[in-house]
Amino acid sequence: MNKDTKKRKVKSVSLETFIFLAILIGGFVYIANIMGAGIMFKVLMNTAHDLLLNTVFLIMSMAVLAGALSSLLSEFGVISLLNKIFAIFMKPLYGMPGASIAGAITTYLSDNPAIIAFAKDKSFTKYLKDYQVPALCNLGTSFGMGLILTTFMISQGSDFVLPAIIGNVGAIIGSIVSVRIMMRFTKKAYNYKKEEVETIQKEKVEDLREIRDGNTFQRALDAMLEGGKNGVELGIAIIPGVLIVCTLVMILTFGPSTDPITGEAIYTGAAYEGIRILPVIGEKLSFILDPLFGFTSPEAIAFPITSLGAVGAAMSLVPQFITDGIVTANDIAVFTAMGMCWSGYLSTHVGMMDALDARHLTGKAIISHTIGGICAGISAHFIFMLLI
Template identity: 80%
Template structure:
């Protein structure tokens, strides 16, 4: 039996077997009818292969570096210091200990899964109650690639500096909402009892003491760095199934065909990341809700948050053309920054991150919470821009 996963017995062949088979065949037939069966499987294989080489290994590299940083921060007391300083802000806003700010900063500088390295460090998690640890997934994702998204938006022109800053504020608001909703679900899932939890905390730790490694400062530095990096490798392996399976499906539903370089026509070649463009079509159907909520003036702008569901890096690649074609405004950039940061491809990473947190059973709750948080982030950025823009 897999760690953290409970199983039970049921009838060998039931109605769900026929329903699942029917839905699976319907999905494959729908996609194959658009791009062709052979092309479909070629796209799936090429996309998964490219994700493994260019996404998973990139995440693993960041996880190794983040794991090393996490261990060093723990070893030399920085996390304890952050916990003392930021507890006054993090507790009332997020319902999390002050140490969680270290994870938020790390993901802002890198990407979503970087916070998982902290969650595997006992010197970090000792500040958390059991129900708070899964919420790190939503906290980290809210700030994933934040620095990259912000600097990218600012680089598009001086007029986008203020919108990018407003977008960061919107992302913070969205992160608070996402984490708070997630904590509501996790308290129920873990049957949280404040009385028993407080008594356990009194027995399990002292605020004035922390464990350190043996040896001199240089030896402790090397040991912490290498052990933390090793945890990043384990994380990189753990997220492979979630990233490859979920992200491949999202990409297949998000993007469209390639463009023939000679004729300019849309064609399916079997290249990685080709798709049927279903999610943008669904987004177009929701224009009557999304435009007043986010202030978009062009229907094409909807494709940014839709694409951010799968990969914010891909979504950012849309922005220069939007600006060149004059179909986005500074308000749109503020919303793009907020939603790009807050969502940052969470449909692609949430499954793997929740699995790494040993909380796979409540992945759907994490996704629901973060969906609401991302929408609130974009709406907040829009209304803040209306006030100060």
């Protein structure tokens, strides 16, 4: 992820310039024609401002606490213990070596790109075959921001504790589908043959771990502070995604305000007013969405759509959905599964695959993960129906 984005030179003014201007101006004109130009910009500013104050800082606070916890777990060997316990499941379920569970746990406690650190560690990758390395992208992304997302959902009310747990199970199922499909592509790309015999060194990655200098108290304090600092950086990093993506989704999801006196729909420029396009699309697709995901309101489609670009932005939709009575416990389970499994993969997959030196497989990774996320949502819905 540290590599600079490669750019290429093209003609200064081309057809795409005019297409982009047509789409941009057309979009603004369409929205302004419905709510008025002045109201439109007022809504955009108020929505972004409210998201920054009431959503971003909430997510950041949880990211700081989650970062401190994850750093403590790593410092005192809890993650290594989990690694040893769950290693026996990785080969039959994912077709990956047991050590790869450490990458999944790390991304669950932080975010998608965290697995890149493992992919660049030769003491880790020596246990992976060539075709398994690109699949780390799908594995890590499937659990990105998992702890933060789960904690956020649980914090919305006691009724959402079990749905959030079910969502985690759905995300695991989606991750298996994503990784397995991806490795079908990578095996072909790397000309992998089952009969090839590879020598694996006896020393295992999970046998050793690095710790900080100092006594136990000092190590614990340093781990918490460093983990909390990483949480702050993560909170800062999600600001563009939340403000840009979520503001756009909000304006496409919600409708005008209601006049308290007359009861008429009016535009006042308040935050979260919109033109209700996504609910209309959701209604048109309800014959597919209802049986697959169990969504009770067409507005619910906004969450998985937003998760494609930024799960942090998608999380900010939930409180308003709950306030408006749009979502149910089943929806929270599906949101958790799809949000964790997708976790903004469209905005991270290209960079992650580039960091893994597998840019040529980026399209395959995206296709695999799209299918995996859909399977995660479907699994969460049916597990919820079976249990509840």
